[in-house]
Ligand SMILES: Nc1ncnc2c1ncn2[C@@H]1O[C@H](COP(=O)(O)OP(=O)(O)OP(=O)(O)O)[C@@H](O)[C@H]1O
């Protein structure tokens with residue numbers, strides 16, 4: 001079995017009396033899509049936040065590419081190749097789609113302390129950013145401010161940013177939310193191809209997408225992982241059906 | 250399209266600010282030259298603040314500190330040059346503007362870096378309060394420090410000198426200030442379009458996103474705050490030379506507030522916002538100040554109108570919404 005690129009062990013996060021993450025352990029292996037499902041408020045976004053570094057866990061360890069990253073800042077984790085998208089999309093609203101991606105490219109090049117050359121005339125920024133937009137099918141909207149993009153387009157833009165970062169693993173928090181069926185289908189196909197490039201920890205409520213994509217699924221309920229397994233395992237697990245899937249499976 | 254209109258508006262403002270004093274000087278109305286000089290200097294100070302406030306979203310309520318430090322650098326160096334006594338026992342004073350500017354830039358930049366290193370660890374209202382507190386500390390220090398005049402301030406007997414220019418005459422001094430203002434505006438424009446500016450503006454729009462792509466906002470903001478303080482510091486040195494006088498009032502929170510008002514009036518983050526704001530402020534002060542002592546009440550009304558009805562300030566009103574490519 002291949003070494004996991006990302007491994008979370010015994011993670012705990014409380015908000016006051018609420019245990020949003022309750023001794024969670026899970027990992028992500030090269031080439032796979034590991035789906036994280038569970039009811040609203042189960043703690044999925046909280047878990048993603050701790051892995052990405054926006055939230056500090058109370059206890060537990062997060063390892064990425066063989067190193068403990070608990071003490072690293074969001075920016076440092078990102079530079080090591082941990083890419084994420086947000087459940088509520090998080091972009092620079094005044095910047096065009098292109099400039100949002102260019103910011104990621106500039107970060108990868110490690111060169112934010114350049115004061116004079118205009119970015120819009122800088123091919124080494126514009127070209128890779130445009131290429132990332134093309135990959136997610138957003139090239140035609142490159143000049144539109146992020147605030148004016150549709151919900152689904154903002155999702156695509158977040159993925160383009162993660163791609164431009166050259167991320168070695170992706171944390172995607174409900175990328176399908178707010179997309180029409182057409183968009184979801186396109187994105188499903190895209191993520192399917194993407195997993196070879198970067199394994200994906202996928203939080204998603206769209207079960208069609210989850211069942212089509214996931215190599216493994218973990219089910220989170222009240223901050224606890226109640227089951228991990230293949231699509232078939234999870235579909236036939238009685239606890240999971242009771243807690244989350246209901247008749248859908 | 251909106252962008253091209255803003256270029257036209259900017260060019261018109263730049264020309265007007267140059268043409269009026271040229272005409273006034275020709276017509277023998279030196280008072281108007283001085284008024285224009287005041288506009289140019291205040292505008293330069295506000296251009297400095299606009300780097301922090303407009304591009305970085307850092308609402309500094311302490312930029313009077315840098316303005317005043319620049320002023321005191323001019324005053325102190327000049328006073329030592331006149332008395333012949335070395336500064337700190339070994340540094341000679343000087344009346345050469347270029348040297349004074351460099352010292353003003355270094356001194357205000359150093360203090361801005363120190364204040365920024367502490368205050369930028371906070372955000373929002375705390376940032377406003379801490380920058381205010383630091384500036385007030387420096388204000389009280391100047392007030393109670395007798396060596397350079399304390400609360401009476403420090404006079405500069407003769408305006409400092411610039412090689413090859415008679416700075417005692419109003420028009421040449423205006424042209425010096427106008428040139429520095431133009432350089433300040435050029436710096437602002439370059440930074441805004443650069444990689445550094447992209448990171449700075451992104452951190453203002455969305456701090457979490459900026460960190461998520463791997464750019465730590467703190468260092469970007471610290472450098473921006475320092476540059477911002479440096480530009481305001483040079484303006485302070487010019488202001489001291491304009492008035493041939495510095496006093497703690499240059500360091501007071503009124504001054505910090507005035508700089509913010511200039512930017513809000515003209516347009517936050519807009520290249521020529523500070524210029525328009527300063528022009529409006531100085532003109533209102535002159536016209537209304539001649540009619541009523543309560544001219545600031547009317548300034549308040551104008552400010553209220555701008556905040557309520559023209560969020561992009563007067564430049565926004567003239568040129569439409571700001572666009573980033
Ligand atoms: N900053 C916070 N402070 C206090 N409680 C919080 C905070 N963030 C999240 N919570 C709580 O923690 C629990 C888990 O929230 P989280 O957003 O992780 O759920 P989720 O599984 O992502 O839900 P959804 O499917 O609705 O996105 C919820 O009960 C939420 O109210």
Ligand SMILES: [Mg+2]
Nearest residue numbers: 044045046087
């Ligand atoms: Mg969530």
